[in-house]
Amino acid sequence: MASDTSRDVTAASRAPEMIDPAVARDVVSRLAKASGQVDGIARMVNDGRYCVDVLTQITAVQKALDGVSRLMMRNYLERCVSQAIENGDPLIYDELMRVIFKYR
Numbered sequence: 001m002a003s004d005t006s007r008d009v010t011a012a013s014r015a016p017e018m019i020d021p022a023v024a025r026d027v028v029s030r031l032a033k034a035s036g037q038v039d040g041i042a043r044m045v046n047d048g049r050y051c052v053d054v055l056t057q058i059t060a061v062q063k064a065l066d067g068v069s070r071l072m073m074r075n076y077l078e079r080c081v082s083q084a085i086e087n088g089d090p091l092i093y094d095e096l097m098r099v100i101f102k103y104r
Contacts, residue, residue: 023075027068034064
């Protein structure tokens, strides 16, 4: 079995072609919104807002990032894993198991 590092370098070198352009646009849009939410949370803290209000916004950002993660996981399965299987890459199964248990 190859090391995680060699697999990550190989995957990273393919990364730009592996993300569907529509998914990339959606992910970037969602991340921009989440970034705005994080900035808003920082302002809330600086303004001394009620703790529960801050916690509510933190939860909203976490949910937004969960949505981004789901989009990326689906893209990973549809594009990266599928292509590796089609190309006969036997290491994809080890990588897939690591990804599933790390990002579930």
